[in-house]
Amino acid sequence: MKAVNALLRQLDxxxxxxxFHRHKHTWNRRTGGLIDVIDVQLSKGLDGVWVNVGVLxxxxxxxxxxxxxxxxxxxxxxxxRTRLDQLMAKGDGFWxxxxxxxxxxxxxxxxxxxxxxxxxxxxxxxxxRSLESSPQARQHYPPPIIYLALLKHRRxxxxxxxxxxxxxxxxxxxxxxxxxxxxxRDAGLAT
Numbered sequence: 001m002k003a004v005n006a007l008l009r010q011l012d013x014x015x016x017x018x019x020f021h022r023h024k025h026t027w028n029r030r031t032g033g034l035i036d037v038i039d040v041q042l043s044k045g046l047d048g049v050w051v052n053v054g055v056l057x058x059x060x061x062x063x064x065x066x067x068x069x070x071x072x073x074x075x076x077x078x079x080x081r082t083r084l085d086q087l088m089a090k091g092d093g094f095w096x097x098x099x100x101x102x103x104x105x106x107x108x109x110x111x112x113x114x115x116x117x118x119x120x121x122x123x124x125x126x127x128x129r130s131l132e133s134s135p136q137a138r139q140h141y142p143p144p145i146i147y148l149a150l151l152k153h154r155r156x157x158x159x160x161x162x163x164x165x166x167x168x169x170x171x172x173x174x175x176x177x178x179x180x181x182x183x184x185r186d187a188g189l190a191t
Contacts, residue, residue: 003097010103022073029089033058036118039075048096054078055113055121060150079147080130087113127151142168142176146183153187162189
């Protein structure tokens with residue numbers, strides 16, 4: 001655990017001045033209605049870590065789950081999320097805790113790839129573009145499709161939002177169909 005704590009302190013030194021606050025292995029930064037998230041995920045063997053990044057749109061979260069967004073967001077809560085290695089186009093993105101330079105390398109990678117990625121997602125329609133190109137949405141995983149529909153609805157693309165939700169509802173299980181129905185009713189899109 002000493003290696004993990006040392007790594008977290010190194011990342012704190014870089015992320016705190018950028019406006020991030022840490023709870024355990026996760027950092028948040030609020031920017032208007034968005035929460036930027038950077039998360040260090042420990043391997044099961046506790047021998048290394050991955051870095052996850054994402055942005056949570058608080059309004060979209062509230063409308064998708066019909067509840068207030070968490071006061072401190074975690075990567076699975078995010079509207080758009082990815083792993084740092086995908087941003088870097090680097091192998092599996094695993095940093096060994098045995099490597100004394102892992103903290104420096106991770107901090108440099110976060111600064112070079114994760115922070116610009118998060119900043120780009122603050123631009124108008126960037127969350128939509130990211131969701132439209134996400135593999136999860138193309139594989140019909142419900143949350144990204146729900147988020148995309150809600151983003152489109154907020155921008156006034158009501159017909160497209162409704163189409164996305166109806167298509168999702170017809171091709172998913174009962175549990176997700178019920179969630180889609182709740183979202184559609186809340187958004188005034190129910191039939």
